[in-house]
Amino acid sequence: MKLPKIVMVIPCWERVEVFSLVCKQLDIFAEKTKEIIDFRVVYVFSENDPELFELKYAYLTSNHQRHHIFSDNELLGQKLNDGITYAQVYEYDYLMNFGSDDLIHESIIDLYMPFINARTAIFGINKLYFLQKNEDPLFFSSYNVPYVIGAGRMIHRSVVQYVIFKHGALYLPEINRGMDTMSAKRMEECGYKQRVIDPGEFPMIVDIKSEININSFESISTHKSRVKTCDISILENEFELLKTYK
Numbered sequence: 001m002k003l004p005k006i007v008m009v010i011p012c013w014e015r016v017e018v019f020s021l022v023c024k025q026l027d028i029f030a031e032k033t034k035e036i037i038d039f040r041v042v043y044v045f046s047e048n049d050p051e052l053f054e055l056k057y058a059y060l061t062s063n064h065q066r067h068h069i070f071s072d073n074e075l076l077g078q079k080l081n082d083g084i085t086y087a088q089v090y091e092y093d094y095l096m097n098f099g100s101d102d103l104i105h106e107s108i109i110d111l112y113m114p115f116i117n118a119r120t121a122i123f124g125i126n127k128l129y130f131l132q133k134n135e136d137p138l139f140f141s142s143y144n145v146p147y148v149i150g151a152g153r154m155i156h157r158s159v160v161q162y163v164i165f166k167h168g169a170l171y172l173p174e175i176n177r178g179m180d181t182m183s184a185k186r187m188e189e190c191g192y193k194q195r196v197i198d199p200g201e202f203p204m205i206v207d208i209k210s211e212i213n214i215n216s217f218e219s220i221s222t223h224k225s226r227v228k229t230c231d232i233s234i235l236e237n238e239f240e241l242l243k244t245y246k
Contacts, residue, residue, distance in 0.1 A: 004116050005038040006154075007092040009083035011076055012045050012100040017245075018208050024241055025103045032106040036113070040090065043068040043100075044083040078173040084160065095160055097124075097153040097180070103206040103239055108152060111199060121159050122187060123195035124148030125204055129235060132209040132217040133246070136229040139201060140220065148194050150180035151205045159192050166190050177215075203238050208245075 008026075012019060030039050047070050071082040084095065094116065098104070108125070115123045128149055130138040143149050155170075163170050163186055171183050184194060209217040221227060236242045 003036065003038040004094065005090065005092045006040075006094045006096050007087045007090050008039070008041045008096040008098045009080060009087055010041060010043050010098050010100050011071075011079035011083065012043055014212055015101060015210050018101045018210060021208065021241055021245060022100055022103060025239065028241075029104055029106050033109050036109055040067065042083045042087050044079045044086075045070050046079070047072075075174060075176045076179055077169075077171040077175045080171045080179065081169045081173055084164075084170055092157055095155045095157065097150045097155070099151055099207070101208045101210070102151040103208065103242075104152060105202075105204050105238055107202065108199070108204040111197060111204070112154060115154070115195065115197070119156060120154075120195050121156050121192045122148075122154065122184075123197055124150075124153035125199045126196045127199055127201070128205040128207055129203050129230070130207050130209055130217060130220050131232075131235060131242070135217060137206075137232055137235055138217070138220055138227050139230050140223070141226050141228070143226075144180055146196075147181060147184040148196050149205065151207060153180070153194075155187075159187060159190075163187055163190050163192075203235050206235055206239065206242075 010022075026041060033039060045068055067086070069082060069086050071079040087095065111125075112123070126143060126145075126148055127139070127141055128143055128151065130140065160170060166189075167186055170186065171179055175182065187194075209220070232242070
């Protein structure tokens, strides 16, 4: 039986400790989903990110199918586009968006499989957790309204190809923020709507914040009507490696 082929593109920049956690969790994710999906990752590095560049082999020793390229441009839009261009050779079924500071739980594939089998154009979840050292984690109950969150967003290959045909790229190469909303609008212009999946309060995605994030942990916490604090044990129970992230 042919498994659905999913390619995850991850633009990488600094945050070596967080990046290490992400790679380790992706190894767990790949191992636990290997009977369900054909999964591989494309990491996009910048050569002028010396710390991550020097340590890349130490953190890319995992068992999942991994590949890496280098992008000349530090801007996130261009790095994403370069990663997508590289990924085209794999003839994937779905492109999965992801960040170098996100953790993903393997249960998300069980949630996604009906939509994968139905060849849904674009889909993803609308809730996630945020974590920062020395802070209580935050649960965001409705993020990036009316669109799905970027991390874990699934885009069918046919959608990616058509948007590139119409606009030249999925992302605007000259921007460094607002990537999910901008690309969602670009796909809407091409006639594609996003399907929002409610994961409940299970931690399918955890976004780890640090001092270099564009959207800070503090700014997230100001959305009082949609954000609540929670105990770290909720995340540690599902992501064992977070027990060492203190």
